Amino acid sequence: MSQQQLGRIQWGDLTFGPGTPYTVTTIEGIDDLPEIRADDVNRPDQHGDYTGPDYTGPRTVQLGLGLRGESPDDLRALALALRDATQPQRQPAPLQLLDQGTLVYGKVRRRSLPYDAEYLWRLGTAALEIYCADPYLYGLDEKSASTAAFSPAAGRAYPWVHPRTYGSAGTSGRITAVNGGASPAYPVLRLDGPVANPSIEQVTTGAVLTLDATIQAGETLLIDTRTRAVLLGGSAPRRGWVRAGSTWPVLMPGSNEIAYRGTALPGAPGQSSLLTVTWRDTSL
Known part of the structure; x- marks a missing residue:
């Protein structure tokens, strides 16, 4: 331009x-x-x-x-x-x-x-x-897509948060995130409980981030893949929950497939955890 x-x-x-x-x-x-x-x-x-x-x-x-x-x-x-x-x-x-x-x-x-x-x-x-x-250089529009964790149980309804632009709902614990830039984008990952030992896989690159943790119903965990901050409730550090050998997922230019898995907690039938991935198109 x-x-x-x-x-x-x-x-x-x-x-x-x-x-x-x-x-x-x-x-x-x-x-x-x-x-x-x-x-x-x-x-x-x-x-x-x-x-x-x-x-x-x-x-x-x-x-x-x-x-x-x-x-x-x-x-x-x-x-x-x-x-x-x-x-x-x-x-x-x-x-x-x-x-x-x-x-x-x-x-x-x-x-x-x-x-x-x-x-x-x-x-x-x-x-x-x-x-x-x-x-x-970041895109002005913040993009976001969500999926429930892969589970045979029924999903749980969550309200959308505006003014973010949301992609299609995930299918069987998977979403597609499109980075329209020319450089890798570092997404922010939000996990809503209940879930045990959640795992986020960047299927396109093979990166897998696994947490040895339990997130209760009503609790949220924010993961900033750029700063590598892991915050329970958005403020309490939980970096030690990251399993050794994990790889931090980034979004490569173009389409990226993200898979989300976790173990349902006892006593929470029909309630599945939710993963929300937020990012901006990124270039240099």
Whole structure:
């Protein structure tokens, strides 16, 4: 997509681009490949290197803006609003390219709001540098699909959670998750009990994650495959439940088949555990 068609950009409560008083004049670092962190070693007594896998460093996004006010006071208000929205941050925040369907997570590391008395009647400029420790480009839409654990017992009804986009319900403990990006996506897995010794298999790659644990009815377990956090009730760490030898599942570009299995708990007939897989299309 050309820069001229980049469209609107959202940062916090501010929107830049067509139809706003903030014109996007330049943007760099979105489609660029971040610096490669290579693992190459010289071949002794030979030409060339032994080369290992390439990983990228962080992404830096440079954003140039034009400010257009209705009066000098209005221009000052635009500058102050931009200043207030670009304060130092504790955690990364989403920079959303609304018309491109892409977002990155970053922190503002530099901000320039120059003063030029010759032009500061209605027009001004600004420049932002956004540091993205996570270099991935994510789809705006969060995708999700659910299935009950494979079991001969009848399923259990669960309410949908909006505004996520849900795929088709699983069949016999299986779902298909489509990563529309060009890089592996790290899903978040949610398990709703009751279930014992749940197992999630990425059938497409053969990765299997098994937990030596019992999740009671009404309990939930969140598994973040990127950070490898395992949280009971979304807050209590349970990393020790992961069985030795397990492989953390990721979603490769294209279609991925996920299988979910578990053992029903005594006294919970007809109640099957639910696996919900949530992800975004991912590229670099």
